[in-house]
Amino acid sequence: MNPFVLSIVTLISKNFKELQNFLKSISFSKAVRIGIAVTLPIVTGIQLGHLEIGLALGLGAFWSSPSDVSGSVRHKEIGILFSAALVMAASFMGGYLHYETWLSLPVLGVLSFAIAFISVYGFRASLISFSGLLALVLSLGHKAEEMEIYQFAALLGVGGLWYLFLTKIWHGINPKAETEEFLTETYKLTAEFLETRGKLVDPHEDHEKLRSKLLDLQSELTENHETLREILILSRKTSGMSNYQDKRLLIFAQLVEMLETAIANPVNYDRMDALFNAHPQYVNRFQDVIFEMSHQLQLISEAGNDKKNLPTNDKIRQCFEDVRLEIASLRETENYEEYLMLQNFLEYQEKQFTKLKRIKWLLGDPNTMEIDFIDRKVAKRFVALQEYDPVLLVRNFSLKSTIFRHSFRLAVTVMFGYALGSLFPFQNPHWILLTVVVILRPSYGLTKSRAKDRFIGTLIGGAIASGIVFLIHDPYVYGAMGVASLIIALSLVQKNNKASAIFITLSVVFIYAIIQTDVLSVIKFRILDTLVGAGLSYAAMLWLWPTWEFVEINESIQKSVKANKDFLHKIIDFYQRKGNLPTSYNIARKEAFLETSNLNSAFQRMAQEPKSKQRKTDKNYELVVLNHTFLASLASLSIYIQYHKTTEASDRFKIAAKKIEENLGQVLQCLKDKKCDGAEASSNSDPIFKEQLDKLRKLQTRNMASADKENIRELQETHLVWEQLQWLFSTSNHMLKLAASVKRK
Structure with a gap:
């Protein structure tokens, strides 16, 4: 086929596929639902000669629809009910505001403020507030001719109930639609994250640009994860849907862990660049592995629930075999430190592959007797529940x-x-x-x-x-x-x-x-x-x-640092105690990822503001990146101790870990109270790390050539743990110096 014709066919095929996906999306489905909810009462009203009644029902449905957003079905229903009630009340009050302008203005201002202030109760509350504001301002332009204002307002409320009824029917027809769309989007975003992470392996790529993209993708993924948590964990289990929901919750858990593993970096980027510059053949080998896993996730997103279209493992297994052979040859050259570095990196990719295989297995509809399902009572601890205490209104009643x-x-x-x-x-x-x-x-x-x-x-x-x-x-x-x-x-x-x-x-x-x-x-x-x-x-x-965000960014940095500090504490505690992984550990991990993403979003908002309203943007951005780098090292340490049998924590390990925690504590103190004494003079190195790493290198040179598997595993553990501890200590020191330089005066 002619290349030009082929490109045209490809373009048409791509656009047609995008159109198909759009028509299948929950956004389009909701729009059709609103269209039916609005037009059906109006058309019926016209046919029966009661246009104003039909119009009121249609408007009531339309104004109650904004709170119908992705999440728990129960939360949606409550949101629509509250929207209908607020629409009714706002229209009733707005309908009687046809006085002299000077008299209407203060009443309109108070009503607008009161309705908007409901947003203190979170995102869904802000959408309910939006419904009320729409009803209020549009009631100013509506003049009821056939009925009284209170009758029109009551019909608006009935219209909201009509929309709720239609939504329940819609959900009953296709209860899986929302879950499947968000899972599909999460597959795609995770695939893109893996691909970007794979590009970072190449020392010749633009690392600054790629890291920035990773931060943005992580924010999108974290947002998707929060929505999926609410959908999968808080939704009621109905007949015929129980096993489906439980399996999708397990798939979601694998995707969350894939993000953590993808973020994890077994060594700092500079060391990795130096290694891959010296041995460029490993770049292609590792990229083959990472890109193939990314491609398979993309194929899974396209396959949906069709088991026949799930990708096989043959190609990716060959990619792993090629990497293992290359790394084994490096050991024979007695480059032991580089061997351990690459071996650790390989094992991270193997863990990633294990998660990918489990996703495909779960999608393949396995026997439920073979599955160890997640306890939903425990899982609910991962969902951040909104506080609805009236005290929240009083607490926020301030210009702060x-x-x-x-x-x-x-x-x-x-x-x-x-x-x-x-x-x-x-x-x-x-x-x-x-x-x-x-x-x-x-x-x-x-x-x-x-x-x-x-x-x-x-x-x-x-x-x-x-x-x-x-x-x-x-x-x-x-x-x-x-x-x-x-x-x-x-x-x-x-x-x-x-x-x-x-x-x-x-x-x-x-x-x-x-x-x-x-x-x-x-x-x-x-x-x-x-x-x-x-x-x-x-x-x-x-x-x-x-x-202005420059005023708020300090608080976002504090929250991210604190979440990382809490996650570090859980890692250290687990490394010392061993045993089963506590739920509090995973909650701390989730909070660390969430707050890091929130910090990135806060910085993006600041970057969109006028230049005159930005303060120390470069240093704040560096703090954002350092927080992400710190989390990457924490994720690396976290994954290793979860999936490997580790040795007893030494006293030197406890001392080193304490130094890192103290650094983070100083960072928080500096950001909160501006007490940064000695921060500028703090050193990025400490004798304890140098002594331990020098001792490790001598041990590697002496023992690696003849070491058995158990000794090699112990050397790998020591190498990774102390490399990460040194990197965490250095990063936390750098954060402390930056925190001192951006402190408010």
């Missing part, structure tokens, strides 16, 4: 609270927008408020990007809509295109905000085109209102009690 500032900022902006829309001849002033509610977020970077995307999307959508209404004059076509545009817009909200804004504009214009003849006027005012709302949101984020 990010949510308080956001709520106050939003309330003032809504009041200003309402006053502006009332004083000047805007066609639909509530559209300004709607734009503010949609765009204004607690962080500067997100507000800025949403303002830009919303405005550009509205311009493009307005231009497309203008062309269509010139060509088509059929109200039924407008109705169909309005519903289709709404479904596409809702399905793109999380993926592409600009594209979503385009289709939202199309949907609004087509719906108004059915009611009004002067559609161009609608488009003009839609663009104008969006511009004003976006401008107000951006200005408010800049000047009304702004929250």
Whole structure:
């Protein structure tokens, strides 16, 4: 086939596959569900001659839908119920705000603040809050003609119940959809993480760029893991789903451990680069292994539940055999330290392969009698439950609270927008408020990007809509295109905000085109209102009690360092005590990974803020990277002691471990209380590490040539443990110096 034709066919095939995946996604499924929930009551109302009743039910369903996000089914149901109640209350109060502007403004401001402040109770609460704000601002533009305001508000609540009913039916039809999509996404992200980690093996690659990518991928994976934990652990076990959920929980556990193993680095990168520069043949051998495991995870993501399409182990086994032969030849040259280094690295990849094989075995539908399932009561300890104590409201009622500032900022902006829309001849002033509610977020970077995307999307959508209404004059076509545009817009909200804004504009214009003849006027005012709302949101984020990340980054660093310190303590304790791995150990590991990802996200937010609002960015970034490097060494040590029989911890080990813990304690003290005395003068080396490593090298030279397997294993343990302890000590010292240099004055 002609290369050009082949490239076109490949492109079409790829795009078609992406379209298929999009149509199968839970985002599209939810958008269709909302489309049905909105249109069915309205169409029925039109048919029965009660449009306003149908409209109220449809709007109630639409405004209650934001809290229908991925997670526990029970949490979704409670979220939708609370949304319906808040929508009903907000619409009832907003419906009676048709007084003089000066009288309505303070009431609107207080209501906006109170509803927005609900967000202190977490992510799902913020979506419930969003539902209430939507209902409040849109109730200002609605005039009930056939019924009283309280009747309309009650029907909005019924609309929320109608959406809940539809959601329960939808979930009953395909209860596995959400789990499968998130698992598939986790396979893909883990595969990409492994591939990036494999590229880092090559000393000639851009390591800075690859490490930055690893941090971003780790953040995405950690977020996916948190959602999967909630779905798999908190979901009720129903008939016919029990074994499915238990197996998927085991697969998820393997994926979590694969991330830990992928992060783990048995030696520091500089030592690894020097080794691979001296022996470039090992780069290709190890990359063959890592890339093949990455490829197999990608194939697993594509196979879904089809056992026939699961990849075989033949190719990867050959890759491992090739690596073993190369490493064995290195031992014969008496390069013992390099041999141990590579042998340890190989064993990490073998552990990775074991996890990959177990995933494929679990997907192959094995006999449940052969499976040791996870105790769900224990597993629930890994899910961070949201606190709903009313004291949380009091605790956050201060300008120190990010949510308080956001709520106050939003309330003032809504009041200003309402006053502006009332004083000047805007066609639909509530559209300004709607734009503010949609765009204004607690962080500067997100507000800025949403303002830009919303405005550009509205311009493009307005231009497309203008062309269509010139060509088509059929109200039924407008109705169909309005519903289709709404479904596409809702399905793109999380993926592409600009594209979503385009289709939202199309949907609004087509719906108004059915009611009004002067559609161009609608488009003009839609663009104008969006511009004003976006401008107000951006200005408010800049000047009304702004929250800059450079103020918050210090706390994020503290949390990450503390989580790493706790994980280190659990590793040291387990190394000394041996026995079965306690649940508290795995919880500490999870927290360390979560806080490291949170720190990276915090830094990314800071990087999006104006340069004038950034402080010591380079040093803060270095602290982010050092935290990740420290966690990589902890993961390496963690994996080794979990899967190998280790010797008794020596007194020297305890002393060395204590020194590292003390360093981290000083870092926390420095960041918290600014007491960094002696931090700048601290040394990255200590006699205890030099003496032990020198002794180890002499022991290797004397014993490796004739050592039996047991002695080689003991040498491997000593080599890895003391290399890691030295690296952890050096890294913690570097962190201490950086913490001193970025301390607040």
